[in-house]
Amino acid sequence: xxxxxxxxxxxxxxxxxxxxxxxxxxxxxxxxxxxxxxxxxxxxxxxxxxxxxxxxxxxxxxxxxxxxxxxxxxxxxxxxxxxxxxxxxxxxxxxxxxxxxxxxxxxxxxxxxxxxxxxxxxxxxxxx
Amino acid sequence: xxxxxxxxxxxxxxxxxxxxxxxxxxxxxxxxxxxxxxxxxxxxxxxxxxxxxxxxxxxxxxxxxxxxxxxxxxxxxxxxxxxxxxxxxxxxxxxxxxxxxxxxxxxxxxxxxxxxxxxxxxxxxxxxxxxxxxxxxxxxxxxxxxxxxxxxxxxxxxxxxxxxxxxxxxxxxxxxxxxxxxxxxxxxxxxxxxxxxxxxxxxxxxxxxxxxxxxxxxxxxxxxxxxxxxxxxxxxxxxxxxxxxxxxxxxxxxxxxxxxxxxxxxxxxxxxxxxxxxxxxxxxxxxxxxxxxxxxxxxxxxxxxxxxxxxxxxxxxxxxxxxxxxxxxxxxxxxxxxxxxxxxxxxxxxxxxxxxxxxxxxxxxxxxxxxxxxxxxxxxxxxxxxxxxxxxxxxxxxxxxxxxxxxxxxxxxxxxxxxxxxxxxxxxxxxxxxxxxxxxxxxxxxxxxxxxxxxxxxxxxxxxxxxxxxxxxxxxxxxxxxxxxxxxxxxxxxxxxxxxxxxxxxxxxxxxxxxxxxxxxxxxxxxxxxxxxxxxxxxxxxxxxxxxx
Numbered sequence: 001x002x003x004x005x006x007x008x009x010x011x012x013x014x015x016x017x018x019x020x021x022x023x024x025x026x027x028x029x030x031x032x033x034x035x036x037x038x039x040x041x042x043x044x045x046x047x048x049x050x051x052x053x054x055x056x057x058x059x060x061x062x063x064x065x066x067x068x069x070x071x072x073x074x075x076x077x078x079x080x081x082x083x084x085x086x087x088x089x090x091x092x093x094x095x096x097x098x099x100x101x102x103x104x105x106x107x108x109x110x111x112x113x114x115x116x117x118x119x120x121x122x123x124x125x126x127x128x
Numbered sequence: 129x130x131x132x133x134x135x136x137x138x139x140x141x142x143x144x145x146x147x148x149x150x151x152x153x154x155x156x157x158x159x160x161x162x163x164x165x166x167x168x169x170x171x172x173x174x175x176x177x178x179x180x181x182x183x184x185x186x187x188x189x190x191x192x193x194x195x196x197x198x199x200x201x202x203x204x205x206x207x208x209x210x211x212x213x214x215x216x217x218x219x220x221x222x223x224x225x226x227x228x229x230x231x232x233x234x235x236x237x238x239x240x241x242x243x244x245x246x247x248x249x250x251x252x253x254x255x256x257x258x259x260x261x262x263x264x265x266x267x268x269x270x271x272x273x274x275x276x277x278x279x280x281x282x283x284x285x286x287x288x289x290x291x292x293x294x295x296x297x298x299x300x301x302x303x304x305x306x307x308x309x310x311x312x313x314x315x316x317x318x319x320x321x322x323x324x325x326x327x328x329x330x331x332x333x334x335x336x337x338x339x340x341x342x343x344x345x346x347x348x349x350x351x352x353x354x355x356x357x358x359x360x361x362x363x364x365x366x367x368x369x370x371x372x373x374x375x376x377x378x379x380x381x382x383x384x385x386x387x388x389x390x391x392x393x394x395x396x397x398x399x400x401x402x403x404x405x406x407x408x409x410x411x412x413x414x415x416x417x418x419x420x421x422x423x424x425x426x427x428x429x430x431x432x433x434x435x436x437x438x439x440x441x442x443x444x445x446x447x448x449x450x451x452x453x454x455x456x457x458x459x460x461x462x463x464x465x466x467x468x469x470x471x472x473x474x475x476x477x478x479x480x481x482x483x484x485x486x487x488x489x490x491x492x493x494x495x496x497x498x499x500x501x502x503x504x505x506x507x508x509x510x511x512x513x514x515x516x517x518x519x520x521x522x523x524x525x526x527x528x529x530x531x532x533x534x535x536x537x538x539x540x541x542x543x544x545x546x547x548x549x550x551x552x553x554x555x556x557x558x559x560x561x562x563x564x565x566x567x568x569x570x571x572x573x574x575x576x577x578x579x580x581x582x583x584x585x586x587x588x589x590x591x592x593x594x595x596x597x598x599x600x601x602x603x604x605x606x607x608x609x610x611x612x613x614x615x616x617x618x619x620x621x622x623x624x625x626x627x628x629x630x631x632x633x634x635x636x637x638x639x640x641x642x643x644x645x646x647x648x649x650x651x652x653x654x655x656x657x658x659x660x661x662x663x664x665x666x667x668x669x670x671x672x673x674x675x676x677x
Contacts, residue, residue, distance in 0.1 A: 013187050013190070013191055015143065015150060016190065018146075019143045019194060019195065022136070022139050022140065023140075026136045026409065058183070058187075085190075087205065108190035109190060109192065109195075111194075112140055112194065
């Protein structure tokens with residue numbers, strides 16, 4: 001059975017990028033590759049071969065939904081779950097992101113001590 | 129695979145502190161954008177400024193709460209929602225926009241603190257260490273005037289310092305909050321024990337020892353040995369040269385809160401590689417592990433390691449071969465390479481080292497020995513690389529680099545439509561300091577000014593040593609009036625410092641000249657104008673800050 005070890009994190013804010021990396025690596029024991037833009041993620045996703053992708057919604061240039069659309073042309077997001085991260089909380093929006101192919105939404109601000117667990121939960125649900 | 133929680137906690141605290149520094153820059157930026165919004169006279173430019181505000185507020189709202197700035201997170205989220213409403217409603221009404229702008233400007237005036245104790249954080253120590261970006265120092269000194277003077281001086285340097293004359297008072301304060309460092313006088317005639325005995329017992333009680341500086345009238349070997357045993361990181365004879373003491377504090381904190389070292393491990397044994405990663409991570413280093421030597425280039429480039437750990441025996445490519453490949457690239461000449469190997473044959477180790485590489489660590493190795501070996505190499509490598517681009521006395525940028533910074537900021541200011549200020553500072557009558565008190569005293573004065581500037585300026589500001597006693601600072605997004613206020617405050621604080629050489633106290637002043645970017649000025653003109661303003665400050669009596677005409 002496939003395991004959750006490698007996470008691709010796409011986020012343009014350096015502070016959030018750093019804290020998520022520390023939280024996922026130290027608490028969850030995952031291997032994290034941080035990308036600063038959607039384009040960066042597209043360039044690296046196949047080489048890194050992640051088990052899970054965390055995608056910020058609001059990024060300059062290519063935003064989260066656009067990135068997701070392009071990534072799903074490169075890899076099978078049925079096998080590699082994608083979750084959005086955003087500060088917006090309207091339920092309608094969460095539904096909208098699901099309809100784009102995301103498994104779930106992690107709300108910002110997040111608790112660094114809990115992030116790894118949240119990711120693991122979404123991953124397990126996605127894997128059935 | 130969980131990192132010991134206190135290391136993780138420290139790492140998160142460091143990231144929060146870095147975020148706090150970012151706030152110091154971003155909140156004024158918000159106020160600046162609010163100002164632009166207020167000054168905008170057509171709807172299209174209003175819309176542009178609102179969009180930019182909305183994006184920045186959105187980022188802050190997401191990040192602030194994550195780093196524990198709960199109320200800032202809530203405020204920015206509410207403001208973001210308002211910005212969105214305004215974007216929809218601009219045509220209908222302009223009335224309430226004024227309140228929105230006032231709210232934004234008020235936000236940037238406010239001080240935000242990290243609000244601790246979310247339920248899910250792992251057990252925090254009984255008394256939490258101060259977590260703000262300002263370092264907190266407790267001083268135990270029974271002579272009130274000396275202690276008070278020390279407190280004032282350290283406050284001038286930007287520390288949050290508190291002074292106690294009695295052990296009981298210090299104990300009470302320690303119950304409330306632990307400081308980031310302690311300064312303790314050894315000789316306390318009114319107390320039942322010496323300051324050192326007290327400090328030694330205190331360090332035993334703490335989970336982690338505190339950085340300790342000791343002041344004393346006896347500087348004999350026995351006292352120094354006792355001080356080291358109590359965990360002292362600095363030892364100062366009375367009368368204390370406070371700027372020198374401050375310099376030591378600064379070094380302690382740089383070591384403690386500096387960026388984690390980056391280590392790359394190449395080992396075909398996955399389990400071993402992840403074991404080493406775990407050990408080094410728990411010592412607060414950033415680690416990437418690599419199982420296939422062929423991936424080395426991409427990792428060297430993206431991760432930019434400060435130390436490389438290589439397994440000697442790997443299929444396809446041996447450690448020494450890989451080390452030679454790394455050394456083929458000029459960019460990586462400075463990166464120390466340590467071999468990991470079961471090889472105990474000295475002559476074979478030697479031949480590996482002769483090809484390339486710097487050190488040998490023999491497997492099996494204890495966790496502590498591995499950390500020590502990597503730490504020592506990484507520390508040395510970082511010091512060396514800083515030494516090459518930074519001035520050795522002050523740790524600031526050198527002449528050419530700071531000059532380049534002027535050109536970079538000028539260009540950025542022109543592109544962004546903001547103003548940057550360039551400040552030339554010079555210590556008054558510096559030659560007299562050297563002549564009367566000797567060169568070591570002069571060096572000390574230069575270092576004190578460097579530290580003071582570093583403490584008082586923002587992280588985005590660049591700072592360099594321009595010449596012997598001349599400094600150059602570049603302050604992006606800082607109009608000349610604001611630069612004048614900042615530099616004048618530094619001038620006053622510097623004049624308030626008291627230096628001591630062999631019992632003689634003296635003070636030194638500085639003069640400064642400020643020039644400011646505008647549309648058709650070159651970098652060299654900017655420097656010339658600042659220099660002329662400095663000259664004017666000198667001519668009109670020194671100890672003052674002048675603007676270029």
